[in-house]
Amino acid sequence: GESVGLHLPTLSVQEGDNSIINCAYSNSASDYFIWYKQESGKGPQFIIDIRSNMDKRQGQRVTVLLNKTVKHLSLQIAATQPGDSAVYFCAEHSGGGADGLTFGKGTHLIIQP
Amino acid sequence: AAGVIQSPRHLIKEKRETATLKCYPIPRHDTVYWYQQGPGQDPQFLISFYEKMQSDKGSIPDRFSAQQFSDYHSELNMSSLELGDSALYFCASSPSPQGVEQYFGPGTRLTVT
Numbered sequence: 001g002e003s004v005g006l007h008l009p010t011l012s013v014q015e016g017d018n019s020i021i022n023c024a025y026s027n028s029a030s031d032y033f034i035w036y037k038q039e040s041g042k043g044p045q046f047i048i049d050i051r052s053n054m055d056k057r058q059g060q061r062v063t064v065l066l067n068k069t070v071k072h073l074s075l076q077i078a079a080t081q082p083g084d085s086a087v088y089f090c091a092e093h094s095g096g097g098a099d100g101l102t103f104g105k106g107t108h109l110i111i112q113p
Numbered sequence: 114a115a116g117v118i119q120s121p122r123h124l125i126k127e128k129r130e131t132a133t134l135k136c137y138p139i140p141r142h143d144t145v146y147w148y149q150q151g152p153g154q155d156p157q158f159l160i161s162f163y164e165k166m167q168s169d170k171g172s173i174p175d176r177f178s179a180q181q182f183s184d185y186h187s188e189l190n191m192s193s194l195e196l197g198d199s200a201l202y203f204c205a206s207s208p209s210p211q212g213v214e215q216y217f218g219p220g221t222r223l224t225v226t
Contacts, residue, residue, distance in 0.1 A: 032213045043117075043203050043217030044156060089155055093213045098144045098168035100158030101215065 012110040019080050021107045023073040023090035030102075031095025033066060035075045038106065039086045047075070047088075077109075085111045115139055117218030119204050125224045126194050134189040134221045138206030144168070145187040146215055147179060150201040162187055163209060194225045 013019045025033065031052050036044035050057045050064045050073075057064050063076040073090050087106040093099060118137040126132050138145050144163045148156040149172075158171035162181035173179075176194075181187045191198060201222050205215035 034213060041219075043205070043220050045217065046214045049213050096169070096212075097209060098146075098161045098163040098207075098212050100146055100148075100161055100169050100171045100212075101156075102158065103155035105155055 009105070010108045010110065012112055013080055014112050015082060016079055019075075019077040019084070019109060021075045021077075021088050021090075021109065023075075023104050025071050025073060025090070025092055025104070027092060027102070028068070028071065029094070030092035032093040033064070033073050034091045034093060034101065035062075035064060035073075036089045036091055036103070037086045038089065044089060044103075049093075080109075080111050082111050082113070085109060117204055117206050117216055119202075119218040119221050121221060122219065123222050123224075125226065127226055128194055128196065130194050130225075132191045132194060132223060134191070134202050134204075134223070136187045136189070136204030136206075136218060138185050138187070138204075139208075139216055142206035142208050142216070143185055144207045144209050144212055145181055145185065146205040146207070146212070147173075147187070147189050148203040148205065148217075150203060150220070152200070154200075156203060159189070161212070191223075196225050199223060199225045 034049040035047040038044045048059045061078045065074045089106045090104045091101040146161040147159040150156040159173040161169045165181045179189045201220040203220045205217045
């Protein structure tokens with residue numbers, strides 16, 4: 001079936017550098033694409049979402065880019081901090097109210113001091 | 114701020130036993146979702162409820178059932194437990210009508226021996 005997946009399982013960056021986490025999706029019918037952060041022992045935490053009719057959205061220190069032509073989603077984190085260490089998941093939502101999320105494989109972001 | 118509450122946080126059961134997981138959504142959230150996350154895996158959507166009615170169904174086994182009560186809390190009932198059911202079970206809630214930004218609870222870790 002259709003799925004959402006990630007290219008890299010682990011990403012190690014220096015504190016203060018920018019991080020880019022990538023995701024490939026295959027369900028072009030999804031209306032929203034979302035990034036979640038999951039710290040060890042905790043539930044996923046919403047970071048930012050982007051609707052399918054947009055190609056860029058910025059939040060606080062994060063930017064999400066959507067390229068529908070190649071079905072690619074990325075999360076950019078500026079000036080990474082130790083607290084950014086976590087597993088990051090991309091997910092997709094159909095846009096229907098109570099529909100479940102389809103998560104991709106996570107990327108473990110490691111911040112080096 | 115109030116978060117999603119799940120109980121119990123840890124549960125150990127033997128094969129073929131039953132288990133009941135509880136979820137208390139954020140106040141004024143009327144939509145509840147259940148996810149299963151195996152070790153090192155992404156969360157898999159099981160089922161969702163909106164206003165006490167089943168809304169969306171994912172990969173929930175027939176051995177599992179769930180419901181949402183009049184106070185909006187939800188219970189996931191699991192019968193004939195198998196070793197493969199060992200996982201983290203997350204509940205999430207969202208305010209209607211959208212479900213893009215879902216707020217996850219801390220999870221229940223179920224171990225089946």
